[in-house]
Amino acid sequence: MRTIVLAAMCIVIIGAPDGRAGVGSVTWIGTVGRPPSMQPSPWDAAHRPNAHLVVSGSAALAEFEGLTGATHDAPDLRTSCTIHYRLVRKSGAWSYYQQVGPSRYAHPGRGYVANAPCEMSGGGALKTTLSGSKLRADFGLVGDGITYWRGYLRHL
Numbered sequence: 001m002r003t004i005v006l007a008a009m010c011i012v013i014i015g016a017p018d019g020r021a022g023v024g025s026v027t028w029i030g031t032v033g034r035p036p037s038m039q040p041s042p043w044d045a046a047h048r049p050n051a052h053l054v055v056s057g058s059a060a061l062a063e064f065e066g067l068t069g070a071t072h073d074a075p076d077l078r079t080s081c082t083i084h085y086r087l088v089r090k091s092g093a094w095s096y097y098q099q100v101g102p103s104r105y106a107h108p109g110r111g112y113v114a115n116a117p118c119e120m121s122g123g124g125a126l127k128t129t130l131s132g133s134k135l136r137a138d139f140g141l142v143g144d145g146i147t148y149w150r151g152y153l154r155h156l
Helices: 001-014 042-046
Strands: 026-031 048-056 057-068 079-089 092-099 124-131 134-141 149-155
Touching: 001 057, 001 149, 048 134, 048 149, 057 124
Parallel strands: none
Antiparallel strands: 026 048, 026 149, 048 057, 057 079, 079 092, 092 124, 124 134, 134 149
């Protein structure tokens, strides 16, 4: 099965001419959260936002949907954000991306998406690699080797 997934990805992943994830892209879904090394609180562990990652040969588009992180919002209020990344390099099995522009919110004024990398204002980074049949996606800051959010996403 892994060989089939890898072969399909190699055939399908091609870059869109304008650098955005689009034609020839692969979609991955799941949740993201703090890695165990950052000792997430019980609330954080129970409230991981949904992640939707579309990867092409030259870019990635990440969408996160979950509870707002604002204390003034209702406890069940949800929001979403979108982050664009461009591929900056590949090294071994890893692909490294840098955020392009600020995060975009579907509902400005609702607060941020709790436990998601939406608060990066252009300095965000993403690195991906296959982990079995899933895509490991680590989110952090450009130039900082620390992973602040991680997800093991399944192919859609």
